[in-house]
Amino acid sequence: GAVVSQHPSWVICKSGTSVKIECRSLDFQATTMFWYRQFPKQSLMLMATSNEGSKATYEQGVEKDKFLINHASLTLSTLTVTSAHPEDSSFYICSAPPLGYGYTFGSGTRLTVV
Amino acid sequence: GDSVTQMEGPVTLSEEAFLTINCTYTATGYPSLFWYVQYPGEGLQLLLKATKADDKGSNKGFEATYRKETTSFHLEKGSVQVSDSAVYFCALDSGAGSYQLTFGKGTKLSVIP
Numbered sequence A: 001g002a003v004v005s006q007h008p009s010w011v012i013c014k015s016g017t018s019v020k021i022e023c024r025s026l027d028f029q030a031t032t033m034f035w036y037r038q039f040p041k042q043s044l045m046l047m048a049t050s051n052e053g054s055k056a057t058y059e060q061g062v063e064k065d066k067f068l069i070n071h072a073s074l075t076l077s078t079l080t081v082t083s084a085h086p087e088d089s090s091f092y093i094c095s096a097p098p099l100g101y102g103y104t105f106g107s108g109t110r111l112t113v114v
Numbered sequence B: 001g002d003s004v005t006q007m008e009g010p011v012t013l014s015e016e017a018f019l020t021i022n023c024t025y026t027a028t029g030y031p032s033l034f035w036y037v038q039y040p041g042e043g044l045q046l047l048l049k050a051t052k053a054d055d056k057g058s059n060k061g062f063e064a065t066y067r068k069e070t071t072s073f074h075l076e077k078g079s080v081q082v083s084d085s086a087v088y089f090c091a092l093d094s095g096a097g098s099y100q101l102t103f104g105k106g107t108k109l110s111v112i113p
Helices: none
Strands: A004-006 A012-015 A019-025 A032-038 A044-051 A052-060 A067-073 A078-082 A090-099 A102-105 A109-113 B003-006 B011-014 B019-021 B023-026 B033-039 B045-050 B056-059 B063-067 B075-076 B086-093 B099-104 B107-112
Touching: A012 A019, A019 A090, A032 A067, A032 B086, A044 A067, A044 B045, A044 B056, A052 A067, A067 A109, A078 A090, A078 A102, A102 B045, B003 B086, B003 B099, B011 B019, B011 B063, B019 B107, B023 B086, B033 B063, B045 B063
Parallel strands: A012 A109, B011 B107
Antiparallel strands: A004 A019, A019 A078, A032 A044, A032 A090, A044 A052, A067 A078, A090 A102, A090 A109, B003 B023, B019 B075, B033 B045, B033 B086, B045 B056, B056 B063, B063 B075, B086 B099, B086 B107
16 A cells, blocks of 8 residues: 655754654655644644645644745655744644545654753 | 544553444534554554445444434444554544545553453
């Protein structure tokens, strides 16, 4: 089946620094990638949708200047958390749209900002 | 908007016990319903799905029936194993073509020998 590889699986960074999270579709092309965030004891919430060759679409309340999304190719989408602060600490996960057998998710990234 | 309400965890069961994780939803239109499972250190994996009322999804001994009258999609398994320990997410796709999933908060299941 389709595989989405997400890296890193966890990262700890200092407040004020930037962190890049990558999602690669390994055996298929993904023109779209969904980025979700999950705070402790909360649902996964859609943050934005990246589109290859065009600007990302952000959900209401998500700061586009803080969460930079780039869909560089048909197999790579990245999320960069800029000037990270402790309140950005969360679980981030990407998902490709459904193929014949359903949505494909990355393994997620646990970000801790100290 | 769409929403999914899932029973709070964590849930701890002994091996071979019966499992039920409740899930109810609110949606306009005719959503598809899903259960995803996340094992430690791994991504979300589709466990089962149902696309219309009265459909029953099943996989690996797990079952869930799409109940439109009660807007529910409860997950059940007759005899859990230690290897079923994971976080389970109920989710819906509104079917409007946006391919955006709405998730419940997840329920952590721990099965002890």
